[in-house]
Amino acid sequence: MSASPNRPSRLFTFSWKNFLISAGILACAVVLCMLLSMADSRDGFASPIFVLAVLLISRFTDGYLFGLIASVLGVIGVNFIFTYPYWAFNFKITGYPLTFLTLLMVSVITSTLTTQAKQQEQLRVENEKEKMRANLLRSVSHDIRTPLTSIMGATSTILENPGLTQDEQRELLEDAHDEAQWLIRVVENLLSITRISDTQTAQITKEPEAAEEVLGEAVRKFRKRFQQIKVTVEAPDTLLLVPMDPILIEQVLSNLMENAAIHGETTTQVRVSVQKEGAFACFSVWNDGQHIPARELPTLFDGTIKHSDTAPGDGKRNMGLGLSVCMAIVGAHGGTMEAKNLDVGVEFTFRLPLSEEEFDEHP
Template sequence: MPFKLDFKWLHTVRWKFLAAALASAALTAVILWAFYLLAHILITVPLLTGTMASVINRFGSVPVLVVLGGASFLFFYFLFSRGTIRRLEQLDDALRDMANGNLGAGALPPLRDELGQAAGSIDRLSRRLREYLERITAGLQALASGRFEYRIEVDRSYGDLAVIAESINAMAEQLDRSIRDERHAEKTKNDLITGVSHDLRTPLTSILGFLEVIEQDRYKDEVELRHYVNIAYEKSRALKKLIDDLFEYTRIGGGMPLAWTSLDLTGLLRQLAEEFVPSLEKASMSCRLSAPEAPLVIEADGNLLVRAFENLMTNAIAHGSTSPYVDIDIDRQEEIAVIRVVNYGDPIPAGDLPFIFDRFYRGDRSRTSGGTGLGLAIVKSIAEVHGGRVSARSDRSRTVFEIALPVARRS
């Protein structure tokens, strides 16, 4: 429940002072009346008659009564209000301590009246503020010790302190996210180095092995020599492709500027399908293109898009050769162009599907164009730098790779 400091006690203070004034006035009136009666008695006393007559004749009876009444009133007013004044001074001291940041001041003496209730309210307020500040301090200490997952409980009844707690929590969350991102980046870098080292070392080891056989003349005849040379040549080509793919991947991921231009997506993919006819025929396959009649124009970097679709086509041919078809479907969904490359080969294992766009990922078989482990990762990077996305789904009937790209260029 929100904490409320009740200020109704201020009305009580006014009434207390008014009551003190009324009581002082009443007692003053009684004293003046008593003095008036006493003066009539004392003036008959011979010893006092001259003195009292001299005072009355010199100052007058009214001024004497006024001075005496004023002094009596002030005396009784101070007497009756000093307790209230003392309590107000205590409340003022307590509020000054809070204003100076000293929330640990001693408790005020309890009373059963409204001032006592006000004192209790100030004590409770001070205690609640101190407890919440201790929570905030504990949160800051946790952050200082590296526990960025720590969160301060936010209680809206504390107003600005709750805003401070929220800000600290937001800062902790941002720090936690930054550290996790940094660790992920470090892990990604290490994984990249490990993957590159492995994929470079494998063909390089084969090349060196066959060149060593040739250099040491450990071949039988020219036919075996040419066989070894051909193997070293093919391994060198694979090594070059890996290096080219790695360069392309890092170049795209490094924020390379795009050569934006207007492209007819249907025409681009129709031309690409024609260029793949020799590869399709070699695999005893053909490509079926399904597209809307009207041109589907997007703004993109043509060279990069061609590279992405080439990788998907190469992947579809490599892993769909058990079926005679590769399908390319083009569709428009509002302001998004959707391109699907479909093959009907063996399905991608469900355990591999979430990771096939990771660089150098290989499940029980390679699902990347050319076998470098970077083909689909390059496709994902190209889609993302165009403000799009790429996804895949696979079952016993077909495997679909889908790229979604915005029709209008995102500035």
């Protein structure tokens, strides 16, 4: 009940942005009519032009206010400027009331349809956010439970068995340390995707960064953790500057390499590369591990991979959260991402625009 009184006020709210849009469209309509009047002495062309102006204003402004104002100004302008006698009002013109009502109805109907369309799009976005939050909660609850259980088990064993040898204690502590590292990665992913998904407050700060340096930092951290896997790096000879948030893109690369090591199961090699492809920088992460099941490829990046498809009791088998984080970060940079099985191994590829203009034009 409390939302109803506020709705009309939102539909008839004044804003300078809408004012400038309306003024610009009306000015263009007036100029066009003047040019046509200089080329043709006959009347009648102004009405359809102002109808078009009302349609455009209703489409590109919020609510009804400026569409209604445009319809009134359009009728007045057609009467005063572009209908004989020129530069004078004549309310006795045949068909004048019909013209006024037509413009008014066009404005109201178009404004209603466009406002409803915008509201439906807003609802769709909100539903997508809720769906993503639900997937996050499901993924995080599963991914956190098993590592916590392992940490509790390892530490409890040490506390309750003082007679354990130093090597046995060290092995249990290393297991707890590894599980704690996994939890840190889960929390980092959760914070990143929450930041990206909150479009009302999130701002991606992008600066031109050397792609090779970001790639090298991610590889350095990966090698420290997965020393048994051979990593090769391929980068162009010339410096490639890419507008990005380097911390977030480094996280994307880290997630992809860790997925290759953990979920590839038989992975012994990882190749990370970056190259320029037209107006984009193309990053790729290849591994020689097992293929991704074909049924999982369509939902690979949306966090909906079912835990029933993974090894029982293995909290690290779900890669949905990490990959949904990657997709969210790349999408926030205006880029695209894909994964495919090759004859040998799996390759993940994402592309980032090389200019701010391309990012701004991205839907």
